[in-house]
Amino acid sequence: MSKAMTMGLEVAADSIGSALAAQAGGAMRVELCGGLDGGGLTPSLGTLAVVRDRLTIPLYVLIRPRVGDFVFDAAEVEAMRRDVEQCVRLGCDGVVLGALDPAGEVDMATMRVLIAAAGSLGVTFHRAIDVSADPRRALEDAIALGCERVLTSGARETAEEGAGLIAELVRQAGTRLSVMPGSGVSDANLARLRALTGAREFHGSARGTLASRALTSHPHVRSLGGDRMQTDVERVRRMVALLAE
Numbered sequence: 001m002s003k004a005m006t007m008g009l010e011v012a013a014d015s016i017g018s019a020l021a022a023q024a025g026g027a028m029r030v031e032l033c034g035g036l037d038g039g040g041l042t043p044s045l046g047t048l049a050v051v052r053d054r055l056t057i058p059l060y061v062l063i064r065p066r067v068g069d070f071v072f073d074a075a076e077v078e079a080m081r082r083d084v085e086q087c088v089r090l091g092c093d094g095v096v097l098g099a100l101d102p103a104g105e106v107d108m109a110t111m112r113v114l115i116a117a118a119g120s121l122g123v124t125f126h127r128a129i130d131v132s133a134d135p136r137r138a139l140e141d142a143i144a145l146g147c148e149r150v151l152t153s154g155a156r157e158t159a160e161e162g163a164g165l166i167a168e169l170v171r172q173a174g175t176r177l178s179v180m181p182g183s184g185v186s187d188a189n190l191a192r193l194r195a196l197t198g199a200r201e202f203h204g205s206a207r208g209t210l211a212s213r214a215l216t217s218h219p220h221v222r223s224l225g226g227d228r229m230q231t232d233v234e235r236v237r238r239m240v241a242l243l244a245e
Contacts, residue, residue, distance in 0.1 A: 006028065006200065006201070007200045007201070007243050007244075008027070008028030008029070008200075008201060008202075008240070008243060009026075009027050009028060009201075009202055009203075009204065009206075009236065009239050009240050009243060010027065010028065010029040010030070010031055010060075010180065010201060010202070010203045010204075011025075011027040011029075011030055011031070011203075011204065011205065011206055011231055011236060012031045012033060012036060012040065012182070012203060012204065012205045013030050013031065013032055013033070013051075013205070013231055014032075014033050014034055014035065014036035014040070014043070014205075015047070015230060016047060016050055016051055016054070017210075017230050017231070018205070018207070018230050018231035019032055019051045019054075019055060019059075019231075020051075020054060020055075021206075021230065021231040021232060021233045021236065022057075022206070022231050022236055023055055023056065023057050024233045024236075025206070025231075025232075025233040025234070025235070025236025025237045025239075025240060026236060026237055026240040027057065027236055027240065028057065028058070028201075029057060029058040029059070029060060029093075030051070030055060030057060030058070030059050030060070031060045031061070031062055031096055031124075031203065032047070032048060032051055032059060032060070032061050032062065033061075033062035033064075033096075034047070035067070036205060036229075037229075038067045039064075039067060039127075040062045040064060040126075041062070041064050041065070041066070041067065042061070042062060042063050042064055042065060042080075042083050043061065043062070045086060048061060048086070048087070048090060048092075049090060052090045052091060052092060058093040058094065058122075059092050059093050059094075060092070060093060060094040060095060060096050060122065060124060061083075061087045061092050061094070061095050061096065062095075062096045062126065063080050063083050063084055063087075063095050063096060063097050063114065064080075064098075064126075065079045065080055065083075069100070069131070070098050070099055070100045070128040070131065071099075071100055071101065071102055071107075072099055072107075072110060077099075077110050077113060077114075080097075080114055081113055081114060081117045084097075084114055084117040084118050084121075085117050087118070087121065088117070088118065088119055088121060092121060093121065093122060094118075094121045094122030094123060094124060094148070095114070095118050095121055095122075095123060095124070096123075096124040096125075096126045096151070097111065097114050097115070097118075097123060097124070097125060097126065098111075098125055098126040098127065098128030098129065099111055099114070099128065100128050100131070100132055103133060104131070104132050104133030104134075105132065105133055105137070105138075105141075106128075106132065106137075106138050106141035106142070106145075108141060108144075108145070111125075111141075111145050112145070115145060115146065122148045123145070123146065123147045123148060124147060124148060124149045124150070124151055124180075125138075125142040125145070125147045125149070125150045125151070126150075126151045127151055127152060127153060127182065127183070129142070129150050129151075129152050129155075130152055130153050130154070130155045130156075130162075131155075135152065135154075135155050135165065135169065136168070136169070136172060138150075139169055139172060139173060139179075142177065143173070143176050143177055147177055148177055148178065149177050149178035149179065149180050149201065150169070150173075150177065150178075150179055150180065151180050151182045151203055152165075152166060152169065152179060152180070152181065152182065153166075153181070153182060153183035153184070154166040154169070154181070157183065157184070158183045158184030159181035159182060159183050159184055159185050159193055159197075160184055160189050160192070160193060162181075162183075163181075163193060163196040163197055164196075166179060166181050166193075166196075166197040166199065167196060167197045167198055170197055170198045170199050171198070178199075178200060178201050179197075179199055180199060180201040180202060180203050181193055181197055181199050181202055181203065182202070182203030182204065183203075184204075185202050185203060185204035186204055186206070186235075186239070187206075187235055187238040187239050187242060190202060190204075190239055190242045190243070191242050191245075194242075194243070202239070202243065204239065205229075205231060206231050206232055206235035206236045206239060207229040207230060207231055207232060207235070208229070208230070208231075208232035208235060209227050209228075209229060210227060210228050210229065210230040211227055212225060212226050212227050212228070214226075
């Protein structure tokens, strides 16, 4: 079986601490990003460099220059290309990409530019597929581009809601690439999603609340500081154990 079809858990990590927790919990791969609560953005170069130094499991990097849609102008494509080149220079294992044209079709020209910059790195087509005009057609485009996998919630807010389409995409893809459910995947629904979709790779953040290290909190500026969300080692372990059954 190909690497892309191995059973396992990919953890979406938007911090150094989350990436290290994913590794400690037994995740098979980390998708490093920034701004996870906004759907994920390209991480900072400093965060990427430190995570690359400290991880021994495969590291894939989300390349997305801003929130919002996946229709990118020339300047944004150039920024993404340079980010991909940084991933190559730092020795990352793969990149996570997605671009659409204004009609919702896969922007093949942009994708080819980014994939060419990635060279030998693996490529995941991300959840742009979920807002494409036709996810089934977008899947075929991802296959034609040579992507290893697509990350999808089945064109719904969560993978559980989109499980029917995910199962259809798994069957459509066969062994050509891996269809990886993501969005709302947790230890509470992982076994059910595995049974419903037939997928072999799953994507989740496995986060819990991490208490602030600050000794005091500001009485008026509550939007800055305070507790935060971080990948929890035990949650990762539970999810990995469920996939081993």
